[in-house]
Amino acid sequence: MAQEQWTAVDEYLVERYAPEDPVLIAARRAADEAGLPHVAVSPLQGRYLQVLARTVRARRILEIGTLAGYSTIWLGRALPADGRLVTLEHNPAHAEIARANLARAGLDELAEVRVGAALETLPELAGETFDLVFVDADRPNVPEYFRWALELTRPGGLVVVDNVVRRGAVVDEADLDAEIQGVRRFHELLAAEPRAMATAIQTVGAKGHDGFTLALVLSEEE
Numbered sequence: 001m002a003q004e005q006w007t008a009v010d011e012y013l014v015e016r017y018a019p020e021d022p023v024l025i026a027a028r029r030a031a032d033e034a035g036l037p038h039v040a041v042s043p044l045q046g047r048y049l050q051v052l053a054r055t056v057r058a059r060r061i062l063e064i065g066t067l068a069g070y071s072t073i074w075l076g077r078a079l080p081a082d083g084r085l086v087t088l089e090h091n092p093a094h095a096e097i098a099r100a101n102l103a104r105a106g107l108d109e110l111a112e113v114r115v116g117a118a119l120e121t122l123p124e125l126a127g128e129t130f131d132l133v134f135v136d137a138d139r140p141n142v143p144e145y146f147r148w149a150l151e152l153t154r155p156g157g158l159v160v161v162d163n164v165v166r167r168g169a170v171v172d173e174a175d176l177d178a179e180i181q182g183v184r185r186f187h188e189l190l191a192a193e194p195r196a197m198a199t200a201i202q203t204v205g206a207k208g209h210d211g212f213t214l215a216l217v218l219s220e221e222e
């Protein structure tokens, strides 16, 4: 019953806060037709990312984990016309679908999809600064992605990390799954990090039980 109810509430809220337009529907459909996994953010989560981006007046956004560019479209739409979005994707087939989806959304000038393992493409961004970083790729590397996000985000900027609860498995220290271990190491790392003020919120909805971490990057004086 819980899952049915969470899905019904998601649908109710999506209709009111985050209805998808034809571009977003087409992006999801393209991902489905290519057989990509159903692991994109939900419309409400996409809207949430947009609200965060607008809140920090983001001009430059970094995303780690593109898939078909569904979250990239939500984020790109929060940027001004001269904004910049870099999104990192390991799988060339995913990147190709994402590029087509971004072109359909009219965001191909603003958004750049970089192909490669993120731990190899992130060093190319050293010295650049972003207002918001969204971490949504492979979980075993989340601690390393967070270290990079912290380096690349300006003070006052935000880092959002998705899937940090994993249906509650995160509390099981005996779970040796690499994804769970990666997420647990990330929580330990962030808990001890003086350069960020953070919280983690559990979520339920059409995608089940999970959660995200939201970290505000502090300036040296804070």
Ligand code: SAM
Pocket: 039, 040, 041, 064, 065, 066, 067, 068, 069, 070, 071, 072, 088, 089, 090, 091, 094, 116, 117, 118, 119, 136, 137, 138
């Ligand atoms: N952010 C997307 C959205 O909400 O629409 C979903 C991203 S999906 C959860 C994770 C993506 O990360 C997949 O497309 C996967 O191929 C990619 N990925 C996995 N390992 C990666 C790595 N080492 N470097 C970069 N991307 C990776």
